[in-house]
Amino acid sequence: MLRRRHVIAALTAWTVLLLWAPAPASGAPPVPRPAPAVAPAPASGAVAASGAVAADDTCAVRAPGASAAAERAVAAACEQVAAGVWYTWGGGHGPRPGPTYGQVDPTDPASEHDPERLGFDCSGLVRHAYARATGEDILNGVASAQHYTHRAAERFTAAQGLAPLVPGDLLVWGTSQKLHHIALYLGAGKMAEARQSGTKLMVSDVRLDGGYFGAVRVDTGPVTGHVFSTWGEGVWTKAQPSVRAARVYAFPGPTTVRVQCQKHAETVTSDGYTNDAWSYLPDYRAWVTNIYIKGPAWLDSVPTCPSDMR
Structure with missing residues (x-):
């Protein structure tokens, strides 16, 4: 017991000396102190709609510039x-x-349980998202129909990358003859997608390889321009x-x-009709014979294209 009291007394004395040690002389290195705790830096470019920073796997608006819709x-x-x-x-x-x-899906063995699962494919999710945003079913169709929508406000090629895009833009993969996947851009290089059978809806990094085709910005306001409906199946633009x-x-x-x-332009005979009128479709950057556009052979109210337009 006595020895223990001597040890306690010695420790007390050392504690007093440390507490009352004089400050270092001018120019002497300061006594090191523990660094205060610092919150981790936010993920670059991940900005939520409220302005707060979103984590890497957070599904949210992650950049500015998008419309309210x-x-x-x-x-x-x-x-x-x-x-x-x-x-x-x-x-x-x-x-x-x-x-x-x-x-x-007859081409995908992983889809065997899809009839038991309530959910979306890629274009089904896009359709739902914009229907909820606008109160109207403005993007009813598969990926290609959604990309080539007559409600396009602006279009972007694959070569333009992600720089001009804002949250809500629609990203597509495939070729001009067949688009097979579509996703919703979140900003900061991220997208929300329904990717494939056997998985749940997810946030992914945008894949700029593997057939990325481009993007479209949806105009949710009144439809502008001369709008018609085609008829027939497998009609090529x-x-x-x-025709050649x-x-x-x-x-x-x-x-x-x-x-x-x-x-x-060139005279076409098809399905019992003959016509030399062709219409230019800006959303496809392509032409179609007027035979397959519902209406008269020469469309009412549509202007004539410039003579040098090919």
Whole structure:
């Protein structure tokens, strides 16, 4: 016991000396002190709609510049991501926007359980997001129809990369003849997507390789321009107003299109009709014979294209 008292007394004395040690002389190095705790730096470019920084895997508006409707579309898609909704092939294409049970994709063995899963495929999610954002079913269709929408405000090529994009823009993959995937851009190089069978809706890094085709910004306001509907199935648009010109895109069925102008060019005979009028479709950057546009042989109110336009 006595020895223990001596030890305690010695420790007390040393503590007093340390507490009352004089400050170092001018120019002497300061006594090191523990650094205060610092919060980790935010992820670069990840900005939520409120201005707060979002974590890398957070589904949110992650950059400025989007319209209010586009931000609502992102929020609607992210709500489904947060809920852990499944990808399901054909999901989201019911009579009204929203999740539906899927189908078996004959090309994908992983889709065997899709008929049991309530969810979305890629275009079903996009359809739902913009329907929630606008209160109207403005993007009802598959990926190609959504990309070539007559509601396009602006289009971007793959060569332009992500720099000009804002949250809510639609990213697509494939070729001019077949677009097979679409996703919703969040900003800061991230996107929300329904990717493939066997997975749930997710936030991913934008894949600029593997067939990235470009993007489109959706105009949620009133439709502008001369809008018509096509008829027939597998009707090809062409790079020039000629049946021998390169193919651009085939309408799988009746499609709403915006016509910029029309001109007399190569005469075409098809399905019992003969016509030399061709219409230029700015959303496709392509031509289609007027035979497959519902209306008269020469479309009312549509101007004639400039003579040098090919």
